[in-house]
Amino acid sequence: MNRRLRDVLEPALAALPDGPLAVAFSGGLDSSVLLHGLAALPAARARGLRAIHVDHGLYVDSDEWTQRCARIAADLSIDFASVRVDVPRGSGLGLEAAARRMRHTALQDELRAEEIVAFAHHRDDQAETVLLKLLRGAGPEGLAAMRPLRRFGQGLAWRPLLSLSRAALHSYAEHHQLNWVHDPSNADPVFDRNYLRLDVMPRLRRRWPEADASIAQSATWVRAAADFIEAEAARALAQIQGLDPHTLRYREWLALPDALRDPVLRRWLRELGLPEPTQHQVGELMRQLGEAGEDKLPCVRWPGSELRRYRDLVHARRPIEMVPATWDKSWDGRPLELPAALGQLQLVDAAGAALATPLHETLRVRFRRGGESLRLNVGSHHRDLRDLFQEAGIPPWERGRLPLILDSHGTLLAVADFWLGSEGRALFEALELGVRWCPHVDRAEPGS
Template identity: 55%
Template sequence: MNAAALPDHLESALAALAPGPLCVGYSGGLDSLALLHALASLPAARARGLSAIHVDHGLHADSADWALHCQAVAAGLQLPLRIVRVAVPRASGDGLEAAARAARLDAFRRHLPADAILVLAHHANDQTETVLLKLLRGAGPEGLRGMRALRPLGTHLLWRPLLALPRATLQAYAQAQALQWIDDPSNADTRHARNFLRQAVLPLLRTRWPRLDTTIAHSARWQEAAAAQLDRDAAIALAQLQGLDPATLDWTGWLGLGDALRPLTLRIWLRGLGLPPPEHVHIEQLQQQLRRADDDRNPCVSWSGPDGSNAELRRYRDLVYALAPQPAPPPDWEQRWDGRGTLTLPGGGGTLSLTPPPDAALDLTVRLRRGGERLRPVGHAHSRELRDLLQQAGIPPWLRGRLPIVYGGGELLAVADLWQTARAEALFGGTLQFRPAVPVPPRD
């Protein structure tokens, strides 16, 4: 194996990369060391401000010594190195391996230098493992395309320039350069799925199919093309189905999409809203509930993301609403308010204010809906039940109990910034502004 193949490959790949400083994710192992050392030999890489970042997971007794070793290697290459220590939750439902990966990526996102491109040493053998693991987990084209050579990572870019090279190329380079690397004993622990595949399964498969890595990489490229086409089709479908409120989706149109487009369109929609992606089981639950629920029911599906964030989807009338769940406010909450300051509502319910504030302090009481409220809105000939007004306005049921209701002198004056009485209009002398944590749809 030609040891010069690695720097030659990197030099060619670097010439096609967008401008930006390079920061190598350096674990201390053979792969990342070979990548860092080869890049350090290229003037074009150094001219970009080459640096490295090491994440200490604290999962091994020698992890602190490993960090010192990485520091010494970086110093020998005259490269800056940032060491980030993280706490990996050992009781994660996704397993220790997945929890460590998530903690590492989060550390990269938070500690990369501004505008830096994160460079990782994943190679063709890693790609084979990734595709097979995705296949065993029932992934579709989006997962079976494997790792991408270039993708966003928060506000940064993640670059994997070695996906076309076998690990043997990196090993030949490291041996030719007499490099010293760390052997993490956890890499031999076959209780981890990737290690089991690497140690027990793939060597056997390669004895029967020696071109396994090449053929799987070829399949991954086909899946990449299929996934890219599906992404384009899903973006078109989303543009047609998303409501005026971006957090809403036409559910009948969504159910009418093909099996390949339906989950992808949903995930793209939720990703754009900053909500965690659902698993297959949650999408299946949503489909079943939407198809089976009567018109007067409001189905709801909720889940947690790998970072601990939560999301839920609720149906009301023709739309599915996506939102981050909020704690239920106390039903008997009540607060005196003079109309001058900004009133913070309970349970993360938002704020209430008057613009401009009144010249004289008002004697107001703000509470949440308790049932049976009535008022006569400006422009209405008779008083109306608040329940009827909310239904006619299309306010989803889960938002109705969060609307601030303003009283003065024992009389209901206003409901958020949706309705107010003639007396309220004269008394306030300004505009009542309700800024909810969860947006309230405009009235029909």
């Protein structure tokens, strides 16, 4: 078994990109074997091999476990780092998923630039992951389970043991008399993965002895298919994305093959840094886009994201914070903080510096209430803001979020820094000042 582990680790290590190396070290059987195996390789030590332990603080013995992990690393002459996290109990994710998320976040924060962190996931873990994903209705990307190498924070996540069974790692640990930590939570069937490991997988193996290897092999085949679909999704997204990256031509998205529609949507949202939807929410988006008339404004929301259709485009953004209907402020020209995360309104000089002393004339700032109009040029007719917004392609949900600047008589002078009326132009040119809106969030631009 010692030779077998080396035969797995040496070529995998040689194929890695350059960069320092760390092990995600829980102190359990699997990570103890991985750390011990890598510590025996000069090539791993040459990369500055170190161990990173995340203490979840979920058990009274967690401090002692951290100390034991530190002693194990010291016995191997390996640098050791420990990170303490507090796992939220009421996140809605469940304790298992919340702990995993906190652990990954802590590891990513601890990693150095281009550092590669090795995880001790093995073939049994891979089989369990495939079954969990299958039971949760995952697509090809999920059923492909864990990649041997992927981006992870500012570094990489590396899983070199996916071809080895848990039994093989146990044999190695016993042969070398490793002293690992026994986590009692691993025996609690309330956690989904433990239920599969303790109850379901043993039954499958009794009927199909090669179940783990077969499921893991299927994951390898699905991974190849998922990679192909992802490459096709990237090409399709480039063809149907609008000039504004936050937009997508919805008819072309609906016309994509079934195998591409969902991956394209998810890739788009990932690139925008927005949370992804459930399958139910994807189905609802397809239904609304397919059935809503041209005069409708379909919208599908989920925590952290919302998709809205306007004309031929779907717009993706974070949920909009509504502007208070009664918000109306007098303004002396100095920087004014706007409500609903809409940033700051300023008057600036020719050098771009914000006005620091108050104007003699008091202005007012509010938001759209309906029926407003603006005279763009001296002698011309007033134009309804509704018409200006439509011509500029500003989506309806953005129109009520544009700050309006009025004089003391209620004459509309400017719409944010998009349009200056003739009266506003005369006033601000006389003052040698311009209007600047500095929003804190994405906003529509005329013509976008």
